[in-house]
Amino acid sequence: GEDVEQSLFLSVREGDSSVINCTYTDSSSTYLYWYKQEPGAGLQLLTYIFSNMDMKQDQRLTVLLNKKDKHLSLRIADTQTGDSAIYFCAERGSSASKIIFGSGTRLSIRP
Amino acid sequence: GAVVSQHPSWVICKSGTSVKIECRSLDFQATTMFWYRQFPKQSLMLMATSNEGSKATYEQGVEKDKFLINHASLTLSTLTVTSAHPEDSSFYICSASETSGNTIYFGEGSWLTVV
Numbered sequence A: 001g002e003d004v005e006q007s008l009f010l011s012v013r014e015g016d017s018s019v020i021n022c023t024y025t026d027s028s029s030t031y032l033y034w035y036k037q038e039p040g041a042g043l044q045l046l047t048y049i050f051s052n053m054d055m056k057q058d059q060r061l062t063v064l065l066n067k068k069d070k071h072l073s074l075r076i077a078d079t080q081t082g083d084s085a086i087y088f089c090a091e092r093g094s095s096a097s098k099i100i101f102g103s104g105t106r107l108s109i110r111p
Numbered sequence B: 001g002a003v004v005s006q007h008p009s010w011v012i013c014k015s016g017t018s019v020k021i022e023c024r025s026l027d028f029q030a031t032t033m034f035w036y037r038q039f040p041k042q043s044l045m046l047m048a049t050s051n052e053g054s055k056a057t058y059e060q061g062v063e064k065d066k067f068l069i070n071h072a073s074l075t076l077s078t079l080t081v082t083s084a085h086p087e088d089s090s091f092y093i094c095s096a097s098e099t100s101g102n103t104i105y106f107g108e109g110s111w112l113t114v115v
Helices: none
Strands: A004-006 A009-013 A018-024 A031-037 A043-050 A055-058 A061-066 A071-076 A085-092 A099-101 A105-110 B004-007 B010-013 B019-025 B032-038 B044-051 B067-073 B076-081 B090-096 B110-114
Touching (some): A009 A018, A018 A031, A018 A085, A031 A061, A043 A055, A043 A071, B004 B090, B010 B019, B019 B110, B044 B067, B076 B090
Parallel strands (some): A009 A105, B010 B110
Antiparallel strands (some): A004 A018, A018 A071, A031 A043, A061 A071, B004 B019, B019 B076, B090 B110
């Protein structure tokens, strides 16, 4: 079945870039997403990439997709304290609209 | 602003009672909505796919008689937790997308505490 994996924790210094990695198994994925969840809150869609793209940039966010290796990454430039949250990678297959989530990566920012 | 709204945001109920959570798409019609459950410090687990005008499709291991889903209109799906127990305490999130949309929007989530 489909599976999405992420490392659980990432700690970066304020002002540095954060890179959160994700791997997935579904070769028929059509869209891949990054969501942000702050404590006690719902999910905020940060960005998404279509499977025929290999890069997407949106202000401080850069998404890289290696479809051959089924590897997705999210780079946050100039990381700020407000970026502290859990970041979920998710994929959407071609057969359904349901989204499969990774375990989430908790990003913490140190001064 | 939010395009998918959930209500209530917080609910506390007594063990053995039932509680209903609503999920509404505000700016679009959603033939399909999804219900997820999230335990503390864990990822979101898909519980069921809610289809307007037909029965929901439940994921393996989810009790359909315990988690009743009704999708009576194109903008509203409800999740009813029946005979709730403390182990049902969790964060429940719904999502929806437009029929031809690429983006799936999530509600703000509903915290359920069963005491």
